Amino acid sequence: MHVLVLGAGVIGLTTAYTLAREGHEVTLLDAEPAVARGASAANGGQLSYSYVAPFAGPGVPWKVPGWLMDPDGPLRFRPELDPHQWGWIWQFLRACNAATAAETTARLLRLAYLSRDLTQEVAARGVAEFGFAHAGKLVLQPDAAAMEGAKRQMALQAKLGSEQVALDRDACVALEPSLARIAHRIAGGIHTPGEDAGDCALFCEGLAAWLARSNHKVAIRLGLRARQIIRAEGRIRGVVTDAGVIEADAVVVCLGLGARELLRPLGQKVPIYPLKGYSLTLPVARDDAAPHVSVTDSASKVVYARLGSHLRVAGMADLVGVDPRLHEKRLSTLIRQAREAFPEAGDWDGPLRPWTGMRPYTPTGLPLIGRSPAAPNLYLNTGHGGLGWTLAMGSAAVLAARLAGRAPPIPTDGFDPAAA
Structure with missing residues (x-):
């Protein structure tokens, strides 16, 4: 499956890493010219x-x-x-x-x-x-x-x-x-x-370097902004970017604050x-x-x-x-x-x-991890507040399980984007 992951902070990179290791073809997209330019750049460590x-x-x-x-x-x-x-x-x-x-x-x-x-x-x-x-x-x-x-x-x-x-x-x-x-x-x-403890930005750069040199099918495209998610006949077909449309079998939104505006036209509430x-x-x-x-x-x-x-x-x-x-x-x-x-x-x-x-x-402090009600092939992994560095790898594992249709490794009550 070709999965388009939006956002190259620690949540997006761990998601891309986990999905690539499970055998998916992954495209990682971010508007910034380098990874970890947002909340992952210099957090508390x-x-x-x-x-x-x-x-x-x-x-x-x-x-x-x-x-x-x-x-x-x-x-x-x-x-x-x-x-x-x-x-x-x-x-x-x-x-x-x-x-x-x-x-x-x-x-x-x-x-x-x-x-x-x-x-x-x-x-x-x-x-x-x-x-x-x-x-x-x-x-x-x-x-x-x-x-x-x-x-x-x-x-x-x-x-x-x-x-x-x-x-x-x-x-x-x-x-x-x-x-x-x-x-x-x-x-x-x-x-x-x-x-x-650890340097989150270095972790992100290291994951990106590992993905780039690995044998997994991963494309990291930086400096491209996601402008619109295309939905047709009830499914997500791709994402409009500054360089045209990128098609995908599934899209995972890991954009933090940017998730709200991007998902609003699809009717998905993002209380971030x-x-x-x-x-x-x-x-x-x-x-x-x-x-x-x-x-x-x-x-x-x-x-x-x-x-x-x-x-x-x-x-x-x-x-x-x-x-x-x-x-x-x-x-x-x-x-x-x-x-x-x-x-x-x-x-x-x-x-x-x-x-x-x-x-x-989010108001409660619970991140949104899982399938969006807006389309069966649209997923969210966002809203981690000050705990993104701490929760990143676990969130990626939960998301990967949801996308594969298998039971997640832990109970996930409270994380469902449909309840947002």
């Missing part, structure tokens, strides 16, 4: 399989006012005259309850554990060199109340297969000595030894909205002054991941529409927070490789 609890949690609505009033807070909101923005917010608020959050967490954990196994398999096979490290993850808590809440979440996830341990302040510093400078603001932390994030990457100057364990500061919502000889710092969630501009004040906040945490990790006055990107979130 953490493969956080046990940290997939949705943003739409039961306590979030009560925290939002405080975040918005804090100029350095993790959330920024710019209201727009956009019905889609307000509709998304309404659906998000409806999902902010304990029952929905627990159900979503269980579903995402199943997908994340599948993805963990498949990502580690790719790393072991040497398909791509991407600075993969079995680093573990430590989530820092600022006070006793936050620590108790984290322990409750840990207990819930333990029933679902997560292996985590609660550490006090001294144990956190013993595990990651570079935290000594900020030990006074740590009440404790949750350590997950099984988490990984961007949450803008920021990152910076700097060379590590002192090995002992930068964390080796992946660290998340739960108070500031900033993550730190060691990527070989560099440190990746990422954070922020700006609900401001599609705005690709690098907001200097937000970036300055991220730099200041990172510098205060790890002042001697690198040259904070030197080149920091700043980046901002649009993460495609």
Whole structure:
């Protein structure tokens, strides 16, 4: 079967890789001149399989006012005259309850554990060199109340297969000595030894290179924008691009934010909205002054991941529409927070490789994976929010199973695009 995959970020590339290995002829299409130019370019670097609890949690609505009033807070909101923005917010608020959050967490954990196994398999096979490290993850808590809440979440996830341990302040510093400078603001932390880290952009480039040199029938066509999906007699016939029509037996849409506009004429609802994030990457100057364990500061919502000889710092969630501009004040906040945490990790006055990107979130946090109701040979694999890097390989396996008409490797309740 000839499958046309739209989007060459981590979701599209893992989909193309998985389908090619199953024997399909694959054409991978992207409007950018290189792979991983969108949300996959410089994300947080953490493969956080046990940290997939949705943003739409039961306590979030009560925290939002405080975040918005804090100029350095993790959330920024710019209201727009956009019905889609307000509709998304309404659906998000409806999902902010304990029952929905627990159900979503269980579903995402199943997908994340599948993805963990498949990502580690790719790393072991040497398909791509991407600075993969079995680093573990430590989530820092600022006070006793936050620590108790984290322990409750840990207990819930333990029933679902997560292996985590609660550490006090001294144990956190013993595990990651570079935290000594900020030990006074740590009440404790949750350590997950099984988490990984890696450079998502390098992973994407490595997969693309592997596909290009493999014996599989794969064509990677970059710099071509998908303009329209052609449907005739109830089936998808192909896609109109800048270079004409590309015909295919099936089409898989892995476009993130771009999926909404492309699928609208076909009647497929795609409840995705961007949450803008920021990152910076700097060379590590002192090995002992930068964390080796992946660290998340739960108070500031900033993550730190060691990527070989560099440190990746990422954070922020700006609900401001599609705005690709690098907001200097937000970036300055991220730099200041990172510098205060790890002042001697690198040259904070030197080149920091700043980046901002649009993460495609659904209101519940569940991605859309499977057949579209718009046509029997149209499929979606999109809406992974900030978890695209973590969930990519598992999502590709689920999608490939759906396309082949076989049972997926895990239960997929909640991922069906028809329910969007």
